[in-house]
Amino acid sequence: MEYCVKKHFILVHGFGHGAWCWYRLVSLLKLAGQRVTALDLGACGVNTNTKRLNQIASISDYLQPLMDLLASLPPAEKVILVGHSYGGFMISLAMESFPHKILVAVFVTAYMPNHKDPPVTLMQQFFKRNSIDFFMDCRFIYDQENQPVSATFGPDFIATKVYQHCQPEDLELAKMLMRADGFFLEDMAKESLLTEEKYGSVDRVYIVCEEDEVMKEEFQRWLIENSPPKEVKSVVGADHMVMLSKPKELCLCLLQITEKYQ
Template sequence: MDKYFTGHGGWCWYRVATLLRATGHRVHAPDLAASGADARRLRDDDAPTFDDYSRPLLDAVRALPDGERAVLVGHSFGGMSVALAADTLPDKVAAAVFVAALMPDCASPRPDVIEKLPLTDWVDCATDEEHAPPSVLFGPEFMRRKLYQLSPEEDITLSRSLVRVSSYYVDDMRRQPPFGEDRYGAVRKVYVVCGQDQAIVEAYQRRMIAGCPVEEVREIAGADHMAMFSAPVELAGHLADVANTYT
């Protein structure tokens, strides 16, 4: 059973991926378009739509051999790409796991879960609403205070060297219908709540859970937004257990 991780670039899963591989799990952490080490740029027509951005994950899941299914793990905005993959290829997905991630429902417009996010203090982030797609670049203080406040210093340093301009593709997703109840809605879901997240706060994580049926809720009380750094052993344990349960 393969596990595919998304969110903030594939690099950020290096601790968790190492732990899972050591116990025999097959792990893939593809860089989405214009993310991590992917050579494409957000603009220059390299990743103009959310489908383009998510294409590396979709291609990887589509390439699974007949009869094989994967556990998809989405973190932060990566939850939207996991939802898209589950909606597009539901028969290839054994379970969708959301780790402090945006988790859309099947009744609302796709970007609704983004637009309702109660994050108002963007600190030193740089935004650009004038060009398509609109973008944001996380600033070092935002990252330290909202995302990595409990993470090791070396991982904060690494993240600052790899941060890239990104987009939430709200306008593009607004043109699409809600995710399908018989497709994304039918895929088994697990949510991992990160109790010290200062970006997607716990109350909002639980609000998303209340609006979208899940098989189970798991919790890491001491994890910040970047649970793969602040609580890698605990997170890897949850993911291994999910893989063993739903496959």
């Protein structure tokens, strides 16, 4: 069914992923009459023209595809910005730079910072809550101060904790296409990256995935308490990759948001 309210959705992937992970949701949103753009962040996805991770010097380089897209929008256009997981940090920084271009920001089982604390505090909380055994066969690269610089998700971790409710073909696709990704902890530790005047002026909705084994529901609820959004929605039975395991349910949530935030 086509919804009468047509909006432009911009979909921002999480750690190690790319635009490809949204393919089921993109199809559903387009069938509902929506405009959709899914993009690859720097050194991510399948774009052969993108830089390699060791060529990404800062989070600004990593964010450049999203910032360029938002800067290119017509002056009067407002978008619905959707960030998944680690992509929550990226849409937050985009909200700070382009608050006037964003109708509503949707955090899908995502990191959602506040404007008071540096975003890095959320990652520190995540690592504090999970022992090294939690990460199974993931591979980390550390700097001289023993801080994680980048990571690659291992196939066992992907199957057990990230894609456990997804179709087998989507799991195999992920094993082929996922890439190493960076943490940018030094950039994320800077004070005043986000302000109440800009980031805080954009309406936010959080979508909880109740069976997520990466960003566990307890942690998602902590993120919500730490930076209360305007609205909270839940997807029952969704693992971390809700756009693949529960695409219809996620699509419905987004279409409801489209109708409410105009």
